[in-house]
Amino acid sequence: xxxxxxxxxYIRLARPMQWAKGAFVLVGPVYGRAITSVESxxxxxxxFLAFGLASSACYVHNDIRDREADRAxxxxxxxxxxxxxxxxxxxxxxxxxxxxxxxxxxxxVPGGSIHLWSRELLGACVGLYVLNVLAxxxxxxxxxxxDVMSLSLGFVLRVLGGCAAVGVEPSSWLLNVTFFVSMFxxxxxxxxxxxxxxxxxxxxxxxxxxxxxxxxxxxxxxTGVATLITYAIYVQDQAQYYTKGFNLLWITMLxxxxxxxxxxxxxxxxxxxxxxxxALRDRPFQAAAAVFGLLSLGLILIFRMHAWR
Numbered sequence: 001x002x003x004x005x006x007x008x009x010y011i012r013l014a015r016p017m018q019w020a021k022g023a024f025v026l027v028g029p030v031y032g033r034a035i036t037s038v039e040s041x042x043x044x045x046x047x048f049l050a051f052g053l054a055s056s057a058c059y060v061h062n063d064i065r066d067r068e069a070d071r072a073x074x075x076x077x078x079x080x081x082x083x084x085x086x087x088x089x090x091x092x093x094x095x096x097x098x099x100x101x102x103x104x105x106x107x108x109v110p111g112g113s114i115h116l117w118s119r120e121l122l123g124a125c126v127g128l129y130v131l132n133v134l135a136x137x138x139x140x141x142x143x144x145x146x147d148v149m150s151l152s153l154g155f156v157l158r159v160l161g162g163c164a165a166v167g168v169e170p171s172s173w174l175l176n177v178t179f180f181v182s183m184f185x186x187x188x189x190x191x192x193x194x195x196x197x198x199x200x201x202x203x204x205x206x207x208x209x210x211x212x213x214x215x216x217x218x219x220x221x222x223t224g225v226a227t228l229i230t231y232a233i234y235v236q237d238q239a240q241y242y243t244k245g246f247n248l249l250w251i252t253m254l255x256x257x258x259x260x261x262x263x264x265x266x267x268x269x270x271x272x273x274x275x276x277x278x279a280l281r282d283r284p285f286q287a288a289a290a291v292f293g294l295l296s297l298g299l300i301l302i303f304r305m306h307a308w309r
Contacts, residue, residue, distance in 0.1 A: 005087075009080040010094060013063065014056035017280060021055070022048045024155050024178065025162030032168035033300065043109045043118060043165035050126050051158050053102035058133040060095040064088060065137055069205070075273075102126060109165055121164035129157045144210045148186040148219075155182035173234040180230055184223040184260070188267045188275040191216040195270030220267070224260045231256060242303055249299055255292035259285055 025047040029035050035044065063070065063081045070082035080086040086094075106126065111119030136150040159178045163170045193205060194213055235249050242249040262285050263275045272278040278285055 005080065005085050005090070009085045013060055013080045013086060013091070013094065014098065015059045016052075016056070018055060018059065018276070019048075019052040020280065021155065021276070022051045022158060024158035025051060025165070027159050027178070028163035028168050028170050028174060029166045030297065030300065031171075031174060032163065032166070034166040034168045040166065043122075044162060046105050046109050047122055047161045047165040049105040050102045050122065051129065051161060053098050053105060054126050054130050055133075057095045057098035057102065058130060058137070060091055060098065061134070062137045064091050064095075099130070118165055118167055122161050125157050125161035125164055129154055129161070132157065142206055144207055147207055148183055148190075151186040152179050152182035155179075173230060173237070176230045177227060177234070180223050180227040181260075184220060184227055184263075185275045187216055187219040187223055188263060189273065191220055192267040192270065192273035192275070195267070196273040217268070220264060224264060228253075228257060228260060242299060249296075252292055252295045252299070255288040255295070258288045259292065262288070 025044060029041075029044050035041050060081075063079055066076075067082045070076035070079055076082060081088070081091055103123075103126075106119060106123050109119040109122055111117060132150055132153050136147065140150045141147045156175060156178050159174060160170060190205070190208070190211060191213070194208060194211070194216065232253060235247065235253060238249050239247040262282070263278055266272050266278050266282065266285075267275060272282070279289065
């Protein structure tokens with residue numbers, strides 16, 4: 001007889017730790033300098049909740065589809081559905097409830113032409129995100145490169161959703177950095193899986209029968225370098241706003257470079273099989289990421305205040 005599901009099982013099934021990826025909705029409003037008060041932050045919070053709840057609904061759907069493959073994975077086999085603690089029927093209902101809550105989270109965002117159709121555009125981004133995840137779960141995850149591009153599109157849609165919520169037009173560099181860094185994370189995850197699972201990687205994720213270590217290692221390096229170059233171009237373009245003796249925004253290149261290179265090393269040696277897991281557990285990485293965030297936010301606020309004078 002299967003063990004009875006507990007509230008903790010349902011919380012775990014929703015994977016709230018993955019909501020950290022929703023931080024990408026903040027990027028556009030922060031760099032676009034659109035958050036000027038608590039009131040202006042509410043639409044961004046709504047976007048964060050909408051994407052978080054939508055992602056949880058998709059995770060449940062994905063775990064239902066992948067329950068057999070997950071049982072062959074040393075870590076994923078402990079997921080509530082794969083382990084048999086949550087039955088398929090209640091899991092489907094849970095997914096629908098989470099999706100409905102995601103739709104409700106969008107409602108407080110202002111809509112209509114006066115607000116540049118913020119609510120409607122955010123809803124479209126969340127809807128496209130769900131369709132993209134469903135397409136990934138159904139067939140794209142079995143296609144090399146397309147699987148990673150689909151995952152990366154999910155991050156780009158989060159950025160677009162955050163911009164839509166506050167009526168900010170996303171810049172090309174912002175979309176490029178998001179796209180490249182998310183591809184870096186996805187390729188890094190696949191390389192990490194091969195490091196930790198070895199010959200069993202293909203059983204846990206079928207696309208590993210096509211990917212090779214050398215190909216994934218090259219893809220991680222290429223997308224990591226592309227991310228740094230794209231961000232460096234942004235830093236150079238912003239020199240007119242942040243120069244006091246020299247371009248102070250350049251300082252943020254240091255923690256950004258450290259984070260990417262440390263992620264490469266940790267995934268390469270097999271210490272983590274997912275860069276997202278590294279971000280949640282690796283203290284040096286977290287410290288560098290915090291320094292990058294604080295420096296970026298501090299410089300934006302200081303120079304914006306200076307511009308107001």
